Amino acid sequence: MTRTALLPPVGPVPEPAPPPTADVRLPSGLRVVALRHASVPMAELRLAVPLDADGFRTAAVHELLAATLLRGTPRHDQETIADGLARAGALLSASRSSRWLGVSGSGPAAALPTLLGVLGECLVGARHADPAVRAARERAVRQVATARRQPHLLATEALTGRLYGPLPRMTDVPHRADLAAVTAEEVRAAHRDAVRPDRAVLVLVGDLDPGQAVGLAARALGEWRPAGTPPPLPHTPRIRRPGVTRIHRPGAAQSQIRLVRPALGRDHPGFAALTLANIVFGGYFSSRLVADVRERHGLAYRCESAFHDHLDQLVIALEADTATESAAGTLRRMRHVLRGMAERPPSAAETEAARRYVTGMTALATSSQQGWASCLLLSLTLGQEPDRIGRFLDELATVTPADVAAAAARFYDPTDYHGVVLGDTAHLTETDTAL
Secondary structure, eight states: OOOOOOOOOOOOOOOOOOOOEEEEEOTTSOEEEEEEOOSSSEEEEEEEEEOOOSSHHHHHHHHHHHHHTTSBOSSOBHHHHHHHHHHHTOEEEEEEOSSEEEEEEEEEGGGHHHHHHHHHHHHHHOOOOHHHHHHHHHHHHHHHHHHTTOHHHHHHHHHHHHHHSSOGGGOSSOOHHHHHHOOHHHHHHHHHHHOOSTTOEEEEEESSOHHHHHHHHHHHTTTOOOOSSOOOOOOOOOOOOOOEEEEEOTTOSEEEEEEEEEOOOTTSTTHHHHHHHHIIIIISTTSHHIIIIIIITOOEEEEEEEEEEETTEEEEEEEEEEEGGGHHHHHHHHHHHHHHHHHSOOOHHHHHHHHHHHHHHHHHHTSSHHHHHHHHHHHHHTTOOTTHHHHHHHHHHHOOHHHHHHHHHHHOOGGGOEEEEEEOOTTOOHHHHOO
């Protein structure tokens, strides 16, 4: 007879100590935050420039803008730029989300001037030449043809449409027809209008002196200046309350369930308690939702609860991917677990486990230069200050089980959740989808 060895108890998770940081807003409006984390002699660069797609065609233009941002300037063509970065051992790439143009770079700490120099040259003088835009357009059209068949994307966009109506500002994947019609002149015009330093954020993390790093950025990006007045900040329209809408996809083997409700803002005094309540409910592998729907009843391939940003509104988002024949049962169990959060508030043990999970994941995320850069950029783009990570951990430490119970009772009422079920819904009834 074999005996199972017991695992030793988990020791205390060290809280990330705030490293030396410089935080400067340049005359152009660009905010530069440099942080010293000298674990290895490397450096990380992250830039976020706000974008506002006021139409679906604009989202397609921004997609090609990002794809051609680093593809040549009047001074250097694409091959020369790539060779210069390669000789320095550095990498630089650009991407786009629904709200941001992002540039990521990494390399030896000694290569930081090279990274900043290439970045500054491209931000000021990217050519977006006709051949480069044409090649990027053909590639993007092929890629979105595949992406737009993915159920996850279809469910996300169906949810957005039901909650807000058409909302190009939340379009992560442009439509194929819009991409195919974009011209190089539109891309160049979008660069002039949208790629501006005011409201942009640059993060530098690594084996560096924060003050010197800010100085390097100021010199390299000194020619990047805003043109005209900044556009108004976008705001989310009021969320509709449509209940749970069935969206029929005949013959679909899987169903995607997406439900949301408004949450507290991240700066609200009760957000720390809501965070722990959400972890207990569906935020990690030991949560009530996962244990009930996936492990105990085997109804879903994936189920979770997380915070999502709908422009300037934070929501609690419940997601489940399940076989078509299991959709009704999954909805019933989700309703049951939601109701149980009020009837059986999170215990002290559940609260403490959730607290340790969040603290541990934060320590893990900030254990590397890449992690610090990503966490810092996320905080800044969400309108928070660089010290938010440490302050949030302090807030978590003071949350009591009573605080979590109050958040659970307030935010996990099944009747407050609205969304969609995407799949072959012919067998679903209104009773099945009534929360």
